[in-house]
Amino acid sequence: MNESAVEDMLVVGKITGCYGLKGWVKIHSYTEPPENFQGFDGWQVMRRGALEALEFDTFKRHGRGFVAHILGVDDRTLGESYKGLEVSVPASALPALPKGEYYWRDLQGLQVWCKDGQNSVLIGVVEHLIETGANDVLVVKACEHSIDLRERLIPYLPGDTVTRVDIEEAVIEVDWFLDED
Numbered sequence: 137m138n139e140s141a142v143e144d145m146l147v148v149g150k151i152t153g154c155y156g157l158k159g160w161v162k163i164h165s166y167t168e169p170p171e172n173f174q175g176f177d178g179w180q181v182m183r184r185g186a187l188e189a190l191e192f193d194t195f196k197r198h199g200r201g202f203v204a205h206i207l208g209v210d211d212r213t214l215g216e217s218y219k220g221l222e223v224s225v226p227a228s229a230l231p232a233l234p235k236g237e238y239y240w241r242d243l244q245g246l247q248v249w250c251k252d253g254q255n256s257v258l259i260g261v262v263e264h265l266i267e268t269g270a271n272d273v274l275v276v277k278a279c280e281h282s283i284d285l286r287e288r289l290i291p292y293l294p295g296d297t298v299t300r301v302d303i304e305e306a307v308i309e310v311d312w313f314l315d316e317d
Contacts, residue, residue: 145180145187145224146241149173153219155198159209161218163195163202170201176229181221190223236294238301240265240272246301248276248290248308257283262308265292274298274308283314 149165165173174195180187191207209215230239244264249256260276267273272292278285290312291297300309 144227146227146230147222147224148176149223151181151218151221151223154212154215155203157212158205159211159215160203160205161209161215162198163204163223165201173223174202176225178226178229180224181218182224183221187224190218236301238303242303243274243292243301243308246303246306246308247279248274248288248310250310250312250314252283252314256309257314259283259288259310259312259314260286274310288312 148167149163152162152164154160155162163173165171167173174192178189179192180189182188192204193207194205196203206215206218209218227241233239243262246262248259248262250259251257258279258281260282261279263275263277265272265274266289274288274290274292276288276290278287290310294301297310297312298308299311300307302308
């Protein structure tokens with residue numbers, strides 16, 4: 137399996153179960169809004185260590201989510217074999233974002249710097265983000281050369297807490313208070 141091919145895939149949802157007897161499956165979308173899941177091409181699932189292409193030929197709203205039919209899957213037994221599999225698409229399938237907007241994956245791994253008086257100090261790297269409802273939160277882990285070994289949760293509020301994001305430099309600058317020892 138080509139490792140770079142897996143790295144270039146993004147998980148956009150999960151097949152959570154079957155719906156009916158004719159091979160329909162329930163989809164939990166990780167996209168925002170959830171309907172964006174339907175607009176992708178190149179869906180794939182990881183099964184037994186290999187990417188496997190699949191095609192959804194029909195979608196229907198169902199409660200808070202939706203159900204879909206996988207082309208060529210026409211009975212519940214075969215549909216059950218997809219239960220629990222995450223659905224991925226190539227990273228290139230994501231639409232370009234307006235200037236100043238970023239996908240979470242673009243922020244992960246960036247160094248986070250903060251002003252301490254006149255100096256900038258490294259406080260860590262973005263490990264991942266958390267969606268809280270009110271705003272997203274950067275989970276910043278200590279790294280080599282960071283000011284201390286603390287993990288910090290920093291609200292992702294561009295123009296407020298987050299003063300600058302530079303993907304090319306792999307840097308996020310924040311206006312955040314440093315805890316006193």
